[in-house]
Amino acid sequence: MNLALRDIRHDLSRFALTAVGLGLLLTVVLAMTGIYNGIIVDATALPASLQADLWIVQRDTRGPFAELSRLPAELEDRALAVPGVARARSYVAHTIQRELPDGRPLRFTAVGLSWPVDGGESIPLIEGRPLEQAHYEVIVDESLGLQLGERIRLARDMYTVVGVTKGILASAGDAVAFFTRADAQSIQYDQSSEAIRLDRKARTQRIRESWLGNDPEFVRFAETATGLIPAIAPAPVSAVMINVAPGASIEIVKQRLATWKDISVYSQEDQNELILGGIVEKTRKQIGLFRALLVVISTILMSLIIYTMTVDKLHSIALLKLLGAKQTVILGMILQEALLLGAIAYTIAIGVGHYAFERFPRRVILENEHMLMLALLVLAISSIASAIGMKKALAADPNEVLAG
């Protein structure tokens, strides 16, 4: 006769509710694990999708992902001259938050690609194609909710969605949209006409007030569009991505570039370490601590539940002892109940997670090993919880039955 099943059957609703509660708690543990994995994958997804061998960034910075980096745009051409460099592409990125005409918020990280060298051919698309023209095309992540062919207004122009990616997010979890560099910067530096007029007036005023103001040619230049003034450099880029030539050594090219005094060079692995050690580290620790806390709470809660369930039937346990039941029968009942509770809670966690996690705003990534880890964790929690109940059961005195 299985006493554990009969005890559960007798108060099924309480057991079921307990299992559901515990299951939801385990769902949160599972979610924390998945969110942590998601953060790591998200953080490295963007640099991985760009498939660069080396990253050139502003000297002594850990850019462009872990911190701000600014480089002159012409560095792309300088890098191309280095032996072993097959391709150099500039990288610009900035976060944009706008609103679509229907009121939906539109928040994304705009990444500029070095058109025509790079139209996003290395980016894994689930739909559509890479960029094929210098302007007004965009590749977006599906999490942005835009459809292929959809047109959106950004700054002063309309852009057409020509490609869709899946899971290409910035480290903050924002979807990434790929433009040509010119478009990305045009969106970034877009100003209203009034702002432009005021900027030109201020610039002209500064020229007039300086010794340059004596020359009417300087004053005339100051009044023209910024892009037409040769003395003003084009907008800086965040980084330059390098691909080495086939057969060339990444390490050797890196060493060559590192001799330049105005830049720092990182390999793709270096970038991943900078991202994970910088941006993600604190989040990782926080989630790790939160997860540990939840495991402790789950253990305490389950121990308390099993303890209470044991205390509730202490009289029955004393009676069983009086009737000559072996210790294994009594302890087995408590262990089975704990394991069953754990198993049901685990199943609920997996089930709920299966349906809920894909609706989470941030990506939740769970592999089989994480499921196995949770199963082992539940087994450990159940064992600890049952041990506390067993200790109480062992102390049950058959005399209590006689005492009434």
Place this chain on the structure above:
Amino acid sequence: MSERSIAVLARKVSKHYGEGNTYVRALGETDFELMSGEVVALLGPSGSGKSTLLTILGLINEPDGGDLEIGGQVVIRAGEFVGNTNQVRRRELGFVFQRSNLIPFLTAEENVRLVLELDGVGKRIARQRSREMLETLGVGDRGAHYPVELSGGQQQRVAIARALIHEPALVLADEPTASLDKQRGRQVMELFRSAARERGAGVLVVTHDHRSLDLVDRTLEIEDGFLIAGGVALGPEGRSGERSSPTVRP
């Protein structure tokens, strides 16, 4: 009924609690015997040692000294348990209490069957015997009900069924009629009597209830930890008319 044998034989069994100023003699050196098929009532005021004797006979507490045999098997020698007391409890002892003390999460039939299954009897046979026993005790139709769904009398019948199902040598009943009215109390005592006769179990009933004492074979009285004379012993051949030989208070 089969040939009478000694269901329980206690020799110089004693028990005390505490030391020094807190010393309490719960049971003086006591000789006691009970035949199979015999129903004996144990009477005495609170604190007289009834429960202590019951816990020793029930192999719950070890005495300070003395020997005890149950069903011809030595279970306590010189105040110490001998052999597997759990097994002796499973096979040779049956318990009935003031309140039914059925396991609340088992049905009536499962409560009875449990005793057999704990001792390794197969499920099918155990179920059949349990049903038959419940039928015999007049609660066959209540087998699928939980204790909370049974009346006090029905619960006590199920408890008696549980105490008798494995045909123990000794049934220990602690105030089994205390929570029942006179009529139901007598019914329970009659059940003990017929069970003892038909199944050959010795039944020791601890009671304050004098209403049903005409249904027992003899009564024993205990006071301050000593059995005092009372009742008539039942010899191996039936009622002998001899006085029982309890230890008399010094």
